[in-house]
Amino acid sequence: MAMEKTTLFVLLLNVLVFSASLVSSEQSHVSAVGDPGMQRDGLRVAFEAWNFCNEVGQEAPHMGSPRAADCFDLSGSLTHKVTEADNRLGVGDSFPGLKPENINNTDLYAIEKELYLGSLCEVADTPRPWQFWMVMLKNGNYDTRSGLCPQDGKKVPPFSPGRFPCFGQGCMNQPILCHQWTQLKDGTMQGGFSGTYDLDSGCGGEHDGVSYYEVVWEKKVNVGSWVFKHKLRTSKKYPWLMLYLRADATKGFSGGYHYDTRGMLKTLPKSPNFKVRLSLDIKKGGGAKSQFYLLDIGSCWKNNGAPCDGDVLTDVTRYSEMIINPETPAWCSPKGLVNCPPFHITPDNKKIYRNDTANFPYSAYHYYCAPGNAQHLEQPVSTCDPYSNPHAQEIVQLLPHPTWGEYGYPTKKGDGWVGDARTWELDVGGLSSRLYFYQDPGTPPAKRIWTSIDSGTEIFVSDKDEEAEWTLSDFDVILTQSGTNLMNKAERKK
Incomplete structure (x- = not known):
């Protein structure tokens, strides 16, 4: 009889463990988009x-x-x-x-x-x-x-x-x-x-x-x-x-x-708690001036860290863009500090300043520009084009580099380019939590909540007719565990 009870207990325990693993598996993939993986x-x-x-x-x-x-x-x-x-x-x-x-x-x-x-x-x-x-x-x-x-x-x-x-x-x-x-x-x-x-x-x-x-x-x-x-x-x-x-x-x-806009992000992803999955096959690159974005993320917060409220004089659009065209040069360099962010943060949270020529990963950055309405900019600095958005903007443009490898991003020129179709799973939340964005001194850090995530190209003032061609599929924005908890709280409040 004791043996039967022990056997029954073991069976029940196995069932509970199996059920728990199923629940864990289901909860580990919570999508922020209404059509996960574009499969609807x-x-x-x-x-x-x-x-x-x-x-x-x-x-x-x-x-x-x-x-x-x-x-x-x-x-x-x-x-x-x-x-x-x-x-x-x-x-x-x-x-x-x-x-x-x-x-x-x-x-x-x-x-x-x-x-x-x-x-x-x-x-x-x-x-x-x-x-x-x-x-x-x-x-x-x-x-x-x-x-x-x-x-x-x-x-x-x-x-x-x-x-x-x-x-x-x-x-x-x-x-x-x-x-x-x-x-x-x-x-x-x-x-x-x-x-x-x-x-x-x-x-x-x-x-x-x-x-x-x-x-x-x-x-x-x-x-x-x-x-x-x-x-x-x-x-x-x-x-x-x-x-x-x-x-x-x-x-x-x-x-x-x-x-107010309309779209696909039913839950807004917040750094560092999300990943992006997509399949990209580039057939034609669009020439040397094609700033092809494997991923472009955009949001808006003020220079004091407060969320945007529609005041075009104080709101600032923030962008981070990974450019995978191998012909795109790194404008950021030891002699071009004006095109670099003031510092770089490693995956293990070490801060490297741009004048540290032995350690700063210059070739990981195409270009950085600061918001034109910022009051405490560190010199030298390049401010972003003041006309191409309805308010000031800040842009961090990245290039394939080993420093981004821990986040699943391309690590060398040519990764994901023409002839190298891939399905990517990118730790966008982790990377975006460590990128430099300007903020007024002494203000609480902005919550980095991303309201747009996209892929595509910007063919930038080509001197001849250029053509880009690509396919995109399987697009998904996946909330990691903390992001899942946030979504569950939102559901309970509803």
Whole structure:
């Protein structure tokens, strides 16, 4: 009898241990995005286009406001949640929830249109609903005579052209948008957005000497991940273009914006408690000036560490970007300290100052620039371009280097580049917790909560037509244990 009790006890113990391991395994992968790994058949994807300073400025003729969405559920057939009429809405057109005073303001209208499209695409979830992956397209032309872009948030009058590209009046225009609605055929779903900034062109496809962008999404029903296939081509008129696929905040500010946005991040990841997983296959790199971001993370906090509140004079966008184009040089060097952060922090939390030429990893940094509204900058310093965001910005641009290896990032030039397709699992939270970001002396450290995570390229003022082509899939933002605890608390409060 004693033997039977002992056997029963051992069996029960094994069952408990097995059950506990299952629970632990389930809880170890808590995703911050609404569509973990891009595996949901009912896709949610949207499109946004910007001018140089993350505004609209003026709509392209007959295109409506440059916001669109392709959202559907799948139950035997595709059921679309957004109509062509919704996507063609432009200034002067009313829609539910639009504030009457914004109906003829191109910038504010686009903001509200994004919220409206988000309401059509929204998926109920815990701890909060989510809306869509965001395809972001941006034109780097800046007409300095237009007076359209503020300087670190301050309105400034027109000034003479300088280092920014612009072919003349109208160079900051919005693009033509061509939409291939997602369709289901022979068990495969496919759709896409494409177009050009050249307004005398159309939806007929790619042409020599003409700018072009394309994002095609494809997935087999009930199989694997959506694969997003990207193309971006610059031209003489449009030598500086950007194309990213973003996971943005579902509510609140996203990186680079000063208004409420919609997106895929149902839980905002906080340093150091998250990782990012993605599969990236670069077919064409986009030339020497293509700052291809394996990952770009963005957030916003003030120089005193307080969260942003929409005050463009004191809010600061913070970016960290890992550039994997092997042709991108390290501008940071012993003779170029102005392009380096004041110090580097190792994985074991040792601080190395940039004038320590024997130990500072100069080739790990392409470029660092400080916010233009900071009051206590350490010299020498380079301040970020004051015009390309609606408020001041700070940017830390990284390059493959052994020092990042502990976080799963590329360690040498060529890692992950053309011909080296990989699935990455990056300890983004760990790395971002150790990067230098400016803060006013004596103020409490900012909470590094990231409201945008994206991948894609910025082809930076190319002197010839360049083309980049890549595919992205399996994208996920994974909360590590502390992040999981934060999410559970949020759920309990709800």
